[in-house]
Amino acid sequence: MRRSLLLLPSLIAFIFLFTSVASAEEQPTREEQLNARMRYYIKYESIMLPWYYLAAVDQFERNIEQVRTDIPEKKGVISIKFPYEVWAGMLNPNKEDTAPRSITFFNGKGRDGNQDGIADPDNDDDVMYTMAAYLSEYGHTEKSIKKALMNYYGRKQTVNQIMTIAKIYKHFQNIHLDEHAFPIPVEHNFSYRGTWGASRGWGGRRIHEGTDLFADYGVPVRATSYGIVEIKGWNKYGGWRIGIRDIHNTYHYFAHLAYFSKEIKKGDIVKPGDVIGYVGSSGYGKKGTSGQFPPHLHYGMYKDNGRNEWAFDPYPSLKLWEKQEREARK
Numbered sequence: 001m002r003r004s005l006l007l008l009p010s011l012i013a014f015i016f017l018f019t020s021v022a023s024a025e026e027q028p029t030r031e032e033q034l035n036a037r038m039r040y041y042i043k044y045e046s047i048m049l050p051w052y053y054l055a056a057v058d059q060f061e062r063n064i065e066q067v068r069t070d071i072p073e074k075k076g077v078i079s080i081k082f083p084y085e086v087w088a089g090m091l092n093p094n095k096e097d098t099a100p101r102s103i104t105f106f107n108g109k110g111r112d113g114n115q116d117g118i119a120d121p122d123n124d125d126d127v128m129y130t131m132a133a134y135l136s137e138y139g140h141t142e143k144s145i146k147k148a149l150m151n152y153y154g155r156k157q158t159v160n161q162i163m164t165i166a167k168i169y170k171h172f173q174n175i176h177l178d179e180h181a182f183p184i185p186v187e188h189n190f191s192y193r194g195t196w197g198a199s200r201g202w203g204g205r206r207i208h209e210g211t212d213l214f215a216d217y218g219v220p221v222r223a224t225s226y227g228i229v230e231i232k233g234w235n236k237y238g239g240w241r242i243g244i245r246d247i248h249n250t251y252h253y254f255a256h257l258a259y260f261s262k263e264i265k266k267g268d269i270v271k272p273g274d275v276i277g278y279v280g281s282s283g284y285g286k287k288g289t290s291g292q293f294p295p296h297l298h299y300g301m302y303k304d305n306g307r308n309e310w311a312f313d314p315y316p317s318l319k320l321w322e323k324q325e326r327e328a329r330k
């Protein structure tokens, strides 16, 4: 007992020195950021609730925070934000209640994860502990996690996006999945321009939601990110098309393919550079229609902000990925 008391001041001095040295340096690297998050996921996972579910909820909230102006940026490592009525309890007269006892009394979800006697919605430990406790209430099967998420977010597409992120994390056993690939191998001939919002020839008054990459028939088309194949099949506008959802709430749409890669099927997990199909000119008519326009890949990107999904211009991303790939080859 006396020994540990004597150790305490030097321990505090050490921590102080350590943290002040760390804060004197620049922003943490991407690697350090991801490692810091991973430590929280592992700390609050359990046999019943594997880390990737906690990681997926956190990542989803980080994604929507980045594209929504009505969500304030959360400080700290974890991005999960509990609405006050959920944290403190719907009928709690104190919306900013952080006392575990009265929160529990008013049926609030807020818990004290780091055992400092305060259930603080801005504290990463308390937030992770609370989310883990909430999800675990429902059970531990995929179905029960989905039910918990549906009750919490009240939106099917949100549940789908979170489950997509969880499956990708589980598959790769990693959250460092930022890498991207250009959809067409850069050794092939191709051309594309930024034509965002241009009107189009077929299908009425639709605007062009994407970038057309012109290339020869049969040139391989590749996944641009880590993701899950959500849609594969025929659409009268897009022809043979594939839709892939990634961990950044982005849906990647590849249309007018000549044919698909043989092994690719709905539900598959892909990584950047995986061949998913081949350039063609399918679409603009009934199933199997082809040759109504020059062969090209129509590439679209859609972002889910937790309320709706909207198209955004893929051209800047394409330019960046092409440049990165050309530089990597040098």
Ligand SMILES: [Zn+2]
Binding pocket: 208, 210, 211, 212, 297, 298, 299
């Ligand atoms: Zn197009």
